[in-house]
Amino acid sequence: MTGNLLEIRDLHKRYGEVEVLKGVDCTMAQGDVISIIGSSGSGKTTMLRCINMLEEFQGGSIRIDGEEIGYDTAGGTRRRKKEKEIARQRAMTGMAFQQFNLFPHMSAAENVMLGLVKVKKMARDEARIVAEKWLDRVGLAERRDRFPGQLSGGQQQRVAIARAIAMNPKLMLFDEVTSALDPELVNEVLQVIKDLARDGMSMLLVTHEMRFAYEVSSRVIFMNQGRIGEEGNPREMFLKPQTERLAEFLKTSTFN
Amino acid sequence: MGYTLNFSAVWRSFDQLLWGLALSLGLAFVAIAIGCVLGLITAFGLLSKQGALRHPARIYVTIIRNTPILVLVLFTFFALPQLGIRLGKIESFVATLALYSGAYLAEVFRGGLLAVPNGLKEAGLAIGLTQAQIRNSIVMPLMLRNVLPSLSSTLISLFKDTSLAAAIAVPELTFEARKINVESFRVIETWIVASCLYVATCSVLAALLRQLEQRMSIPR
Ligand SMILES: Nc1ncnc2c1ncn2[C@@H]1O[C@H](COP(=O)(O)OP(=O)(O)OP(=O)(O)O)[C@@H](O)[C@H]1O
Numbered sequence A: 001m002t003g004n005l006l007e008i009r010d011l012h013k014r015y016g017e018v019e020v021l022k023g024v025d026c027t028m029a030q031g032d033v034i035s036i037i038g039s040s041g042s043g044k045t046t047m048l049r050c051i052n053m054l055e056e057f058q059g060g061s062i063r064i065d066g067e068e069i070g071y072d073t074a075g076g077t078r079r080r081k082k083e084k085e086i087a088r089q090r091a092m093t094g095m096a097f098q099q100f101n102l103f104p105h106m107s108a109a110e111n112v113m114l115g116l117v118k119v120k121k122m123a124r125d126e127a128r129i130v131a132e133k134w135l136d137r138v139g140l141a142e143r144r145d146r147f148p149g150q151l152s153g154g155q156q157q158r159v160a161i162a163r164a165i166a167m168n169p170k171l172m173l174f175d176e177v178t179s180a181l182d183p184e185l186v187n188e189v190l191q192v193i194k195d196l197a198r199d200g201m202s203m204l205l206v207t208h209e210m211r212f213a214y215e216v217s218s219r220v221i222f223m224n225q226g227r228i229g230e231e232g233n234p235r236e237m238f239l240k241p242q243t244e245r246l247a248e249f250l251k252t253s254t255f256n
Numbered sequence B: 001m002g003y004t005l006n007f008s009a010v011w012r013s014f015d016q017l018l019w020g021l022a023l024s025l026g027l028a029f030v031a032i033a034i035g036c037v038l039g040l041i042t043a044f045g046l047l048s049k050q051g052a053l054r055h056p057a058r059i060y061v062t063i064i065r066n067t068p069i070l071v072l073v074l075f076t077f078f079a080l081p082q083l084g085i086r087l088g089k090i091e092s093f094v095a096t097l098a099l100y101s102g103a104y105l106a107e108v109f110r111g112g113l114l115a116v117p118n119g120l121k122e123a124g125l126a127i128g129l130t131q132a133q134i135r136n137s138i139v140m141p142l143m144l145r146n147v148l149p150s151l152s153s154t155l156i157s158l159f160k161d162t163s164l165a166a167a168i169a170v171p172e173l174t175f176e177a178r179k180i181n182v183e184s185f186r187v188i189e190t191w192i193v194a195s196c197l198y199v200a201t202c203s204v205l206a207a208l209l210r211q212l213e214q215r216m217s218i219p220r
């Protein structure tokens, strides 16, 4: 065991002919909070989606807790793992999406319970207790029986985070979870993520909120055209960018 | 024109009409139930990435939807026996209507499946659900809600198509009405009453489906 929670080696991803990840390496220890920044189209979302096997990738490897994700590469051949196996591996990570993606026909509590019942095979009563605990943690105890259509964007995103966290993932992936929100709803969601960070949750978050990235991250990765352009601790990155690209990018970003 | 309406002959045979209606409903129920299963499987076929599933589904839907149902009814009843497939008239009609409704419902279900956002399936995958679990817990319930409004008119249409069973002498409502018409010569009265029975049944059906739609609607 190397002790790394996440180990990405030479990750290559193509959409048809277009290569969007051109050899990404990244390691992450238990409890790390890493922000991924970079301009639009640089491959941030794609990288998260590969970790969760929502996208196939053509080269390189991803390991979580030493376990190879998505493919078997033993013996020189590369084979996609069985669907069941991939489903189990996906449950090791939790993901929150830009568009929340709550199940509209289920209440907040049922959204959180679904994975507990179907994947973790919990009894419904037990699942409900766990769901209520997490909804309480994101400040939505009173709204647990509301449906997504009855909740504000910020509340929906908090339910979505609770739904992911309740599965007890080793690693949380956040993809621009505040960019679909009205400005006045951004903070309630960022606060939830900060609380999780403080509790030692390992997370990888794509964000355009530079101040938030600065405050919450132990490390920042700057993606540039499918590669990691620069990485380091947030202080160095934001105050003394080493590359022209990052300096340019930071100039066009807002800190608020 | 001194025609006076006289319903007494129709009333005397009214229970015959009701039995006919009961058979109409029975035919529709069994055929549509089979058609729903067929339609659902076909809808998934139409949306499949694999040509081996998609092409047969498309061919089935295209052939059935471009053939008049009366032709299908007559074909199954008269032509299939020549090919060695012998069915009773009720079985023959139910099989035809099931096949026919399967093709129509397939298109309805396909539309409903397409309207389920991809992001919801990905959210399901992300929490570790399998494809089958996503289909059962997320896609199907949402698809059903998507299609309920348009399903109502399709189902009523299919129910009315049971009247074509009269063409092969299945004793459903239209067939019984024609019999009474021939025996009593009360042409206008017979068809007025038969029409009223169709209208009433369709209205009840529509009301039931609207209620189901309301019961299943998502609070917002
Ligand atoms: N499904 C797809 N098919 C083809 N190309 C895609 C697909 N998804 C993304 N791409 C391309 O891959 C590249 C990387 O996209 P990605 O979504 O990872 O960028 P991003 O860094 O998340 O950008 P943003 O900040 O806008 O979210 C882009 O050039 C994009 O056009």
Ligand SMILES: [Mg+2]
Binding pocket: A044, A045, A046, A176
């Ligand atoms: Mg993105």
